[in-house]
Amino acid sequence: MDDLSGLINLIPIGDIAEKLGVEESVARAAVAVAVPAIVGGLAANAKDESGAQSLEKALGKHKGKNPRKLADIDEADGEKIVANVFGAKKNDVALAAASKAEAKGGIDIGAIVAQVLPIIAPIVLAYVANQFMGGSSKAEPEAAPKSESSSNPLGDLLGGLISSPQGQDIISGALGGLLGGGRK
DSSP: OOSSHHHHHTSOHHHHHHHHTOOHHHHHHHHHHHHHHHHHHHHHHTTSHHHHHHHHHHHHHHTTOOOOSGGGOOHHHHHHHHHHHHGGGHHHHHHHHHHHHHHHHOOOOHHHHHHHHHHHHHHHHHHHHHHHHOOOOTTSOOOOOOOSSOSOHHHHHHHHHHTSHHHHHHHTTTTTTTOSOTTO
16 A cells, blocks of 8 residues: 555545535545545544554544444544544634645635545545555455554554655645644
């Protein structure tokens, strides 16, 4: 898992566009910035031991799940995930992520990103759970091995995702100062 492409490809962008009443290109732009924002938030939360333990507990609840259709996604769970990851900063994160996309394509997607976050959060958590803990389906890539030399293999996994060019474009730019963890 070198970048976010595999994860983004699992998201039913066409269904999201239809649900939100927007063009697919708008939904795609929102997803393209929302996914790195969630992964970056997870990585920020996993930096300390208590955050990593809390995240591992949450991942355990999503292990083996592979939501591929909107009907399979628990948006109430997605709201809880977004609240836990970003805390009081969730609206700021959505706006900052949207501003990054607007700068690229001139599309105003602020409200769309905020709507997309809870839809895709369960997919992101399931993907990370399956990568970190195994339990992936045939549609998922093989689980990444846990590093024996690292004291924070979950942080390493998430850091690998956000260190991709896609992740860095979003994280180091508009979101850099906002992703300090949602527990604060």
